Amino acid sequence: MQDKNKNEQKSFFEDVFAVARQIPYGRVSSYGAIANYLETVTARMVGWAMNKSFTADPPVPAHRVVNRKGELSGRHHFSTPSMMQELLENEGIIIEQDKVKDFKKLYWNPSDELAD
DNA sequence: CGTTTGACGGTCC
């Protein structure tokens, strides 16, 4: 009974959130990777969906999601543009020039980790 | 209902 009509649309948003929440601690992923994994959404949809991630419940670690270059492209959407970097550094991720250091090593590909 | 806009990605040059 508590669920009420929380389902709303149950669209690709939930899929994106679900994958994003599966990103392990100290790791980062990219919008395209998630989109590629779902194959039902495009990278733009992922990024756009992240906008709603702040209202999603449970919250989504959007700070762990960066673009394919490892750049903190979405830092401006956080409370503060520096918050995203601090969050990542808080997880042991080094940020250099608004980019993830060793991004290639920290890159978490759902299609590779969640591949059956 | 047509146009614009994206937290993107890949290709082209």
Next chain:
DNA sequence: CGGACCGCCAAAC
């Protein structure tokens, strides 16, 4: 290496 362009597709206007 970087700027330009197209494609995705849904929401906002």
